[in-house]
Every structure is written in C-alpha cells, then in structure tokens.
Amino acid sequence: MYLLRWYFLLLFIAVFTKAQNVREFRQTKIPYAPKHYVCYKTPQAITIDGYISEPAWEKAQWTDYFEDIEGYLKPAPAWRTQVKMLWDEHYFYFAAELEEPHVWAKLTQRDTVIFYDNDFEIFIDPNGDTHEYFEYEINAFGTEWDLLLTKPYRDQGSAINGFDLHGMKSAVAVHGTINNPNDEDEGWTIEVAIPWSALRDCAHTALPPQPGQQWRVNFSRVQWRMDIENGGYKKTINPDTGKPYPEDNWVWSPQGFIDMHAPELWGLVQFSDKLAGRGVEPFVPRRDEEIRWALRRLYYNQKTLHLNQGRFSSDIRELELYDVELQHYQWPPLIHHTPNLFEATATSKDGREEWHIRQDGKIWKSGKSD
Helix, strand or coil: CCHHHHHHHHHHHHHHHHHHHHCCCCCCCCCCCCCCEEEEEEECCCHHHHCCCHHHHHCCCCCCEHHHHHHHCCCCCCCEEEEEEEECCCCEEEEEEEECCCCCCCCCCCCCCCCCCCCEEEEEEEECCCCCEEEEEEEECCCCEEEEEEEEEEECCEECCCCCCCCEEEEEEEEECCCCCCCCCCCEEEEHHHHHHHHHHHHHHCCCCCCCCCCEEEEEEEEECCCEEECEEEEEEECCCCCECCEEECCCCCCCCCCCCCHHHCCEEEEEEEEEECCCCCCCCCHHHHHHHHHHHHHHHHHHHHHHCCCCCCCCCCCCCCCCCCEEEECCCCCEEEEEEEEEEEEEEECCCEEEEECCCCCCECCCCC
C-alpha cells in the first residue's frame, strides 16, 4: 500500500511536470468571431485630401469602434477609432477617424518603422490564404510605410520593405495642431486610395473584386503613452525597466493576442456593386468558413505538437480534434506528414471541393467552385 501511494504520487508529479513544460504555439485566446463589413461602390472618384467630406463617404457606414487587440481580455481603448470603405473600378478607398487630444508625430522618412510613432495601419489579404498580404502604415505627418509579407513571421515569412503600392494616394488632416501640447486637439482623419493595379500581382484573384467576394482585411492603431515635458511630448518611461511602456494596439477585428500577423483572424469585407446609399446588402457568411477554421485549429495543434516533440501527426485524437462537427465538410481530414512537413485535406460532403492546409499555414481550395 505504501509503495502504491508513492507510485501514484510520482505519476502525478510526472504528469504535472509534463503539463507545466508543454509549450503552446500561439493562437487566439478569444472565440473566433471576425468582424464583417459590406463595402459599397462609389459613383465617382474620391478626392484624397484627408477630409471625409464627399457625399459618397456620408452614405458609407462606419465600422464598429476599435477594440484592444486582445479583445475583451483587455480594457476598451481610451480614444475612439473607426473606418469607412468604398471602391470603384480603379481604387479601394479607406477613411479613418482617430480621436486624440494630443496629436503628435516625429518620423518623416518614408518606409521607416512608422509604429514607433502613433499610427494607423491597414492589412489586406485578398484571397485569404494567409500568404502574400499587404501592410500599410501612416502617421499624423502622413509619413508612410508599405510592405509585402510573403507569409506571417510565425511561419518564417519575411517582409519586403522595397515593395511599393504604386499609384497609391493618401492624405492626413489634423483637427487641431500637431506637436503642440499647449492645447487639446480633436484628432486626425486619414484617406487612402489603393489602386487595384498595385494589388494585382499578389492577389491571385479577380480585380476589382466580384460582387459578393470577401477579402480578409484588418486595421490597427498604435498608441503610445505620452508625457508633456519642456513644451514637448515624450514617451512615458516605465520606472521598472527604464524604457517606454509597451504601445497599445487597438484594432477593428480583435486578434486575441498581441500580433497582427495572423490573417485568419482579420475581419471580412464583402464587396457590393450597389452604390453607397442606394439600398442595403446583407453580409452573407461563407459556407467555407467552418472548414477554414477547423483546418486552422488543426494547424495550431500540429504546430504545438511539433514545438514539443519535433514531429507532426496524422492521428486526429492526438491532435485533440476528434469531436469536430461540420455541416458541409467531411471530418477528419486526410493528413499526410513527415516529421517536418504536413498537408491536411478535407473534402466537402457533396464532393465538389477540397480544402488544404500545410505546415506553413497556407490554406487553399481545389475542385469546382460553387
């Protein structure tokens, strides 16, 4: 009896120790619920001057106010941020409104790391495969940084800083006085027009988008804590580290952790050929969202297994996804793997399409379209 007690005690310690040592591949800590927006067409080109005053903008809807990047896990942002979107045959248009009592900026050199200032950021993944997506940043001076990501950093992707969104237009309007701590500002507004021609090479989809087509899009606002010293602005120093406090990240569609580079968690923008203000088109959830998310969960669990044991698996029980229930797709998927590679394939119940995901996170469809 004494030895038996020791056996169970040692077993408990071993299991507990193993659990404590398990490393988890980073994934969202909030329920999967991306925001969505219907983007209407504008009958005439938008004048890009930073002022959101055109009649078409008046008819376009605002997004929800931004939330913390971690969603409900963190307090709501101190200042409001919201966005509008429109499109025409030549451009994808964005308008942003940022409430801010003290507008400041320092960076003036294009393609520097703009989020070292307070900034506004746009992320676009046209075909939703999480690879070859675009990032754009702008500060209150109108200084820009545009780059192409081959794939997320978590998947050993790289940023192509030499990439330019050729033909892009942008403007900032400051509602107050920039870099003047002696008064209180209303904030700043931004207009951006990205030409479809600049997105075409990496979009791998029709441009302009077809009516009803949905793109992965998100927006981020970086906000630093500031002090007013000697008639100027200075980032607030954390006395425990001697360095500035980490920036706040406020976004349209929360990620559930501090990292914008998980495109599968971005919002969904549905394009409509209706003119802004001429009727309402409902957002229609895609049936493939269920298989995209099931395969993404498989990817997360495969990466966690590889992180801890240096291998992938075809055993759906080992991947803890045996209880997945899907309406339109068969489960479990077929999984081929080596120690360092895997590809999972799930077939629709009607046999018309197959969805795939692999170890670097790329997700894609083969077979007939609906």
